[in-house]
Amino acid sequence: MAEPVFAEPLHPGPASAISLEAVSKTYAGGVRALDDVSLEVPSGAFVAVVGPSGSGKSTLMHCAAGLDVPTTGSVRIEGVEVSGLGETRRTELRRERIGFVFQAxxxxxxxxxxxxxxxxxxxxxxxPGPGWLRELVSRVGLPERLDARPAELSGGQQQRVAIARALIARPAVVFADEPTGALDLRTARTVLALLRSLVTELGQTVVMVTHDPAAAAYADTALVMADGRVVEQVGSPTAPAVANRLVALEEG
Known part of the structure; x- marks a missing residue:
């Protein structure tokens, strides 16, 4: 079967897909999971978020995706202020503009x-628009499995179905939370290569939370977190560079 051709990006939009300005998140008991984080994710970028356990990676994703509301600060998705929206409108915004891929x-x-x-x-x-489902399942390599049930698929195939589901609404951003955590090394590489191709070939914006330096190496930029802050941005990250930075944080 011929490779599908996409004439336009999945979601052509503003230059900035996600913007956080002075975002902090404090939970009950005074636990400060995010501490004055400001960052911008350009449209069409692949950003990995890495850091030690408890560094604030997941909280950053939850706030940036509108799953959680920051205690202070501003979150914008394609210029739309999310922080002040009610739960119903935030749910609608996520449905329209955000795709999610999880470890499960x-x-x-x-x-x-x-x-x-x-x-x-x-x-x-x-x-779906005419032909969109067919093109999408071809992109993730499952054109012959449309009638299959999840139990009939391997773990890697199930994750590719999840990626296609995240893309079906042509979202502004796909958030991937440890997307290869349950996969073997070979299958993980296939899934990461797929995410990379979505960015390179289709202009999709991807933000991936990962503990794996090898996974972070597929991104354009790695945001290194510690103690609720982004302490470093690593451009064109390599697995050794990210691993060394994480080791330094653990030892420091």
């Missing part, structure tokens, strides 16, 4: 591959 695939066992992929659109009362 979160597929519905009783649904086919096709129905799992299109579920976000159907929940929003929409249907």
């Amino acid at each position: 695939y979160n597929l519905i066992p009783s649904l086919s591959v096709a129905d799992n992929i299109t579920l976000p659109l159907r929940l929003a009362g929409k249907t």
Whole structure:
């Protein structure tokens, strides 16, 4: 089957996909998970967020994606201020502009591959554009498995279904939280190469939280976190460079 051709980026939009300005998050008991974080994720960029356990990686993703509300500061998704929105509007914004890929695939066992992929659109009362589903499943390498159930797929295939589901609504940003954590090394590389191709070939914006320096090496930039702050931005990261930085943080 010929490789699908995408004439335009998945989601052409503003130059900045995500902006955080002076964002802090304090939980009950005074635990400060984020401490005055400001950053900007350009559209069409692949950004990895790395750091020791408890450094604030997941909290950063949750706030940037509108899953959680910062205690102070501003979060914008394609220029839309998220922080002040009510839960209903934030849910709608996530459905329209954000895709999610998690370590657990979160597929519905009783649904086919096709129905799992299109579920976000159907929940929003929409249907995929002509040919979009076919092109998408070709991109993730599952054109012959549309009728299969998740239990009939390998872990890597299930994660590729999850990636297609994250893309079906043509989101502004895909957030991937440890997307290869449950996969073997070879399968993980296949999934990471797929995420890389979405950025390079389709102009998709991807923000990936990972503990794995080898995974971070697929990104354009690695944001290194410690104690709720972004302490370094590593351009064109390599696995050794990221690993050395993480070791230094653990020892320091």
